[in-house]
Amino acid sequence: MKQRKHLFQLGGLAALIAVVAIPLSWNAKAFDFGGLSFGRSTHALPALPVIPRDTEGLLVKSLLEITQGQTHAALDTLDEVLRIAPNFKLAHLVRGDLLMAHAREINGFGGAPDASSEAISDFRAEARVRLERYLSRQNDENIPQYLWQLDREQQHVIVVDTSKSRLYLYRNDNGKPQYVADYYVTVGRNGTEKWKEGDKRTPLGIYVAGTQLPQKKLPDFYGAAAYPLNYPNEWDQHQGKNGHGIWLHGTPSNTYSRPPRASDGCVVMTNPDLKALAPILQNGKTPVVIVQGPQTATSEQLSAEKDDLMHTLEAWRQAWESQDSERYLAHYAQDFFGPGRNFDSWAQEKRRIQAAGVPAKITLSNVSVFRYPDDARQMAVVNFDQDYKSNNLNNQMRKRQYWVLENKHWKILYEGAA
Amino acid sequence: MPIRASMLAALLLTVLFIASPTVKADDLKDISQLVNQGQDTQALDRVNSYLSGHPGDVQGQFIKGVILAELNKPNDAIKIFSGITEKHPELPEPYNNLAVLYADQGQYEKARRALEQAIKTHPSYATAHENLGDVYAKMATDAYDKALQLDKNNTRTQTKLAMVKELFSSSGRPLPVVAKTETPTKVATATPAPVLEAPAKPVVTPAPPVAPTPSPVAAPEPAKSVVQPVSEPAKPAKDKAEPASAASVHEQKVAVEEAVQGWAKAWSAKNVDGYLAYYGTGFKVPNGDSRHAWEKSRRERISAPASIKVELSGIKIKMDDDGNRATVSFHQSYRAGEVAKRTSKSLVLKKGGSKWFIEQELTDR
Numbered sequence: 001m002k003q004r005k006h007l008f009q010l011g012g013l014a015a016l017i018a019v020v021a022i023p024l025s026w027n028a029k030a031f032d033f034g035g036l037s038f039g040r041s042t043h044a045l046p047a048l049p050v051i052p053r054d055t056e057g058l059l060v061k062s063l064l065e066i067t068q069g070q071t072h073a074a075l076d077t078l079d080e081v082l083r084i085a086p087n088f089k090l091a092h093l094v095r096g097d098l099l100m101a102h103a104r105e106i107n108g109f110g111g112a113p114d115a116s117s118e119a120i121s122d123f124r125a126e127a128r129v130r131l132e133r134y135l136s137r138q139n140d141e142n143i144p145q146y147l148w149q150l151d152r153e154q155q156h157v158i159v160v161d162t163s164k165s166r167l168y169l170y171r172n173d174n175g176k177p178q179y180v181a182d183y184y185v186t187v188g189r190n191g192t193e194k195w196k197e198g199d200k201r202t203p204l205g206i207y208v209a210g211t212q213l214p215q216k217k218l219p220d221f222y223g224a225a226a227y228p229l230n231y232p233n234e235w236d237q238h239q240g241k242n243g244h245g246i247w248l249h250g251t252p253s254n255t256y257s258r259p260p261r262a263s264d265g266c267v268v269m270t271n272p273d274l275k276a277l278a279p280i281l282q283n284g285k286t287p288v289v290i291v292q293g294p295q296t297a298t299s300e301q302l303s304a305e306k307d308d309l310m311h312t313l314e315a316w317r318q319a320w321e322s323q324d325s326e327r328y329l330a331h332y333a334q335d336f337f338g339p340g341r342n343f344d345s346w347a348q349e350k351r352r353i354q355a356a357g358v359p360a361k362i363t364l365s366n367v368s369v370f371r372y373p374d375d376a377r378q379m380a381v382v383n384f385d386q387d388y389k390s391n392n393l394n395n396q397m398r399k400r401q402y403w404v405l406e407n408k409h410w411k412i413l414y415e416g417a418a
Numbered sequence: 419m420p421i422r423a424s425m426l427a428a429l430l431l432t433v434l435f436i437a438s439p440t441v442k443a444d445d446l447k448d449i450s451q452l453v454n455q456g457q458d459t460q461a462l463d464r465v466n467s468y469l470s471g472h473p474g475d476v477q478g479q480f481i482k483g484v485i486l487a488e489l490n491k492p493n494d495a496i497k498i499f500s501g502i503t504e505k506h507p508e509l510p511e512p513y514n515n516l517a518v519l520y521a522d523q524g525q526y527e528k529a530r531r532a533l534e535q536a537i538k539t540h541p542s543y544a545t546a547h548e549n550l551g552d553v554y555a556k557m558a559t560d561a562y563d564k565a566l567q568l569d570k571n572n573t574r575t576q577t578k579l580a581m582v583k584e585l586f587s588s589s590g591r592p593l594p595v596v597a598k599t600e601t602p603t604k605v606a607t608a609t610p611a612p613v614l615e616a617p618a619k620p621v622v623t624p625a626p627p628v629a630p631t632p633s634p635v636a637a638p639e640p641a642k643s644v645v646q647p648v649s650e651p652a653k654p655a656k657d658k659a660e661p662a663s664a665a666s667v668h669e670q671k672v673a674v675e676e677a678v679q680g681w682a683k684a685w686s687a688k689n690v691d692g693y694l695a696y697y698g699t700g701f702k703v704p705n706g707d708s709r710h711a712w713e714k715s716r717r718e719r720i721s722a723p724a725s726i727k728v729e730l731s732g733i734k735i736k737m738d739d740d741g742n743r744a745t746v747s748f749h750q751s752y753r754a755g756e757v758a759k760r761t762s763k764s765l766v767l768k769k770g771g772s773k774w775f776i777e778q779e780l781t782d783r
Contacts, residue, residue: 089565096561103555104751104758112562119566254567 055085055256055272056184060134062094063127071098085272088256090130093123122259129165129260130184144170144177145299146289148306151175151368151383154287156280158209160185160267162192162202163293165260167269169277181276186251186258186268192292194231197243200264203231204290204373206381209248211284223250224271227281229288234414235372235379235402238337248281248288250274291373302371309369309380309403312410321362323354333404333411360390378405383418446477453481458488476506483515492519503535510536510543517549526557544724544755551756671735674744674767677774681765682728682750690720698768698775723754742769743777 053061058081065074078095081088093110100106109127110120147157150172157177159168167185170177187202188194194203207229218226226249232241243265250271251258257270267290269277280286295302312331319328329347336343364384372379380403388395400418403410445468452461462485469478483498496519502512513536520529530553536546677696684692694713703712720726733748747764762782767774 089567092561093565096558096565098558099554099561100558103551103553103558104753105760111558112566115562115566123565 055081055088055270056130057134058084059088059091059094060131062091063131066094066098071101074098085256085270087254090123090126090257094127122262125260126165126184126257133164133166133182133184144168144179145295145302146291146371146373147177148309148369148371148380149175149367150177151366153285153366154368155283156180156286158277158286158288160187160202160288160290161293162187162204162290167267167273169280183269183273183277184257186260186262188263188265189261191261192290194243194246194265195241198264199243202263202265202267202290203229203236203241203246204292205231205233205236206370206372207231207233207246207288207290209281209284209286209288212278212281213247221252222247223252223268224274225250225278225281227284229267234400234416235374238414248274287368287370289370289373295371295373305378305380305405306369306371308408309382309410312403313364313367313382316412317362317364321360323357323360325351325354328354331412333406333413336412337414339416358390358392360388360393362389363387372402379403379413380410446481449481453485453488458485461485462489474505476502476509480512483512487515487519492522495519503532507535508539510540510546513539514543514546514549517546517553521549521553521556526553526560529553530557547756548725551758667737667741670737670741670744673772674735674737674746674774675733677767678730678733678746678748678765681776682730685720686726686728688720688723688726690717693720696776698770698777700768700777701775702778704779723757725754727751727753743767744769744774747782 058077062074062077062081065071065077075095075098078091078098081091082095085091093112097106097109097111100111110123112120144159146159147170150157152172155172157170157172159170160166161168165185165187166182168182169180171180172178189200192202192204194201209227209229211227213222213226213228215225226247229246229248231244231246245266247266249266249268251268253271258268262268267288297305316328316331319331322328325347329350332343332346334343336346338346341349364386367382367384370381372381382401382403384399386395386397386399398418400414400416401412402414404413405411445464449461449464449468452458452464462482465478465482465485469475469482472478479498479502483495483502486492486495486498496516499512499516499519502509503516506512513532517529517532517536520526520532530550533546533550533553536543537550540546681693681696684696694716701709703709707715729751730748731751733746736745736747738744744767745764746767747762750761750763752759752761764778764780764782765776766778766780768777769775
């Protein structure tokens with residue numbers, strides 16, 4: 001009798017976790033743990049052994065153990081989680097469910113009676129993203145496709161995929177991103193595409209994590225550290241987006257993590273995870289690309305686009321060297337903008353300077369190219385060191401350009417100092 | 419404290435009579451009687467002198483443990499019961515009592531381990547199973563509390579926090595177990611007096627078999643009444659608008675609810691006759707069985723478990739226009755030993771004289 005009841009109850013909990021994990025078609029039966037496959041199309045994972053024994057890995061392990069009916073093992077695993085992270089509320093909740101299932105029939109995930117449904121759905125969302133991380137492919141190959149080329153200053157690059165509440169860390173391997181690690185993050189309560197002050201959204205775009213804000217002045221709310229992002233960037237400002245204070249920061253001391261969507265727009269990590277990133281973020285130059293899922297273009301398309309862009313960049317350089325204003329200006333978009341300039345004022349000035357026809361030697365080096373996460377327009381951001389030598393000017397600077405793909409041709413949308 | 423304490427008393431008797439030779443039994447019986455009369459201090463003196471004559475006597479020790487618990491000396495009591503479990507690991511009762519004391523102190527892990535020991539020695543020990551369920555529920559509640567206390571720095575969550583806290587703590591959300599009828603923490607007082615007069619012949623271990631209900635799909639589930647105000651009937655103030663009828667509908671509803679709660683209470687008390695009396699002569703026996711066969715099966719089912727707890731919540735009452743019939747729907751939480759079920763149920767009641775009788779019992783699927 002006892003056995004029976006527990007099986008029944010845990011069946012309910014397991015089914016719930018399965019539902020938590022996969023929004024639609026999955027149910028408990030879709031899991032085939034005996035055969036060590038999770039049943040999700042082609043990307044079957046070997047079962048428990050591959051899960052790292054870190055805090056999140058252990059939580060996931062406990063959830064999978066529950067779906068396998070190994071409740072005692074699951075409790076032990078959760079105890080281990082809570083030894084590492086005593087404030088991990090999601091782990092407490094799951095543990096509560098497991099214990100309650102011993103006492104009486106529970107109605108599903110987050111059985112705490114009288115808990116607000118908002119709190120429970122927050123926990124459910126956190127459980128889902130954390131579990132999905134392990135049930136899907138280990139590394140999402142589509143994410144680094146935003147990183148077309150890294151320059152030598154960029155030892156590491158961060159990509160935040162808001163659709164998965166995940167922060168990916170890549171290191172620079174001869175200009176190519178190499179996956180290092182990924183972490184759970186919290187983003188804006190109201191989602192992404194920040195537009196204005198107070199909308200509690202996280203911006204999508206390319207930013208830089210600046211130097212750490214002075215620790216002493218930070219309230220506990222921001223946790224272990226805070227690194228400001230340069231939102232609104234040039235493109236944001238041009239579009240009229242406003243607001244400020246979008247940071248990458250930690251978690252208050254009373255909790256291990258926050259729900260997937262809970263911040264006022266900041267990207268929030270657990271304190272242990274943020275501390276792990278501290279040596280990397282220390283230089284105040286780490287690019288942070290905030291995206292919402294992978295790009296819709298195929299990798300072939302993206303690769304062709306990238307080659308086009310690199311050719312066009314070179315063509316632009318040559319046109320400029322030749323001081324042929326019309327050829328040079330043909331590389332600029334009609335809605336071009338620069339600091340205090342539009343296309344007409346830019347063209348006017350360039351024609352005036354280039355009329356003299358003084359030959360110049362221009363070299364671009366240390367080039368980085370990122371695909372810009374913008375749904376409406378195909379864009380890229382290019383940074384480079386520019387060395388301009390002519391008889392009357394000798395100038396070196398770091399430059400940033402936003403490029404836009406118009407009628408299959410890359411055009412410069414923005415140009416200014418980086 | 420959710421833990422059933424009255425079972426300490428029962429246990430005491432169990433142990434008393436299991437193997438007690440008559441001479442000793444007389445002494446111990448007297449001591450138990452003292453305990454029963456609330457004369458714990460005298461009882462303690464007596465048991466101490468008894469134990470000096472019978473050092474290491476397990477029954478004497480056990481009673482002493484109970485008395486100490488009664489005297490609110492939990493640590494001393496724990497020492498005694500721990501000692502017994504060391505010498506007699508085969509006895510489940512000392513483990514059980516240890517668990518009760520640990521649980522009282524909020525040491526649920528220890529309580530759990532003790533109860534698991536008790537069950538290990540006697541897998542069918544219903545009280546330990548029940549207590550274990552309660553300990554788990556308590557641990558779960560602790561875990562939930564930890565999960566749900568939210569960021570205090572965040573104003574939004576702060577409001578949420580305050581609300582949750584209130585629901586958990588101040589409004590005393592009844593743990594499923596708290597609503598038990600037993601007196602909370604008292605240990606031995608509930609010793610049923612008659613048993614003491616009983617002859618010294620070893621009572622066949624009263625520890626009843628655990629919830630022998632055959633299949634979990636057992637038909638109607640037992641339940642126990644939660645003290646619940648009439649489910650928001652028409653507010654008296656508003657009644658003034660339509661004086662006569664509204665007021666009488668209100669009265670009718672109160673009467674209907676009383677009947678339904680009485681039915682659940684009788685069920686919880688395992689008062690089979692009282693329970694069956696709520697079913698009217700016109701009761702539609704489920705599955706086309708005969709009334710006789712149905713009554714027999716109900717009698718068996720209700721008698722079988724060691725205890726039954728039926729709680730009703732979310733009671734909604736719909737009166738027919740003529741006021742002679744009412745449909746009552748509610749959530750029923752049933753618990754008997756290891757069996758716990760929640761169902762949604764509807765009862766159709768018909769007025770017979772001044773009383774209401776169940777005419778139909780429908781379990782929502």
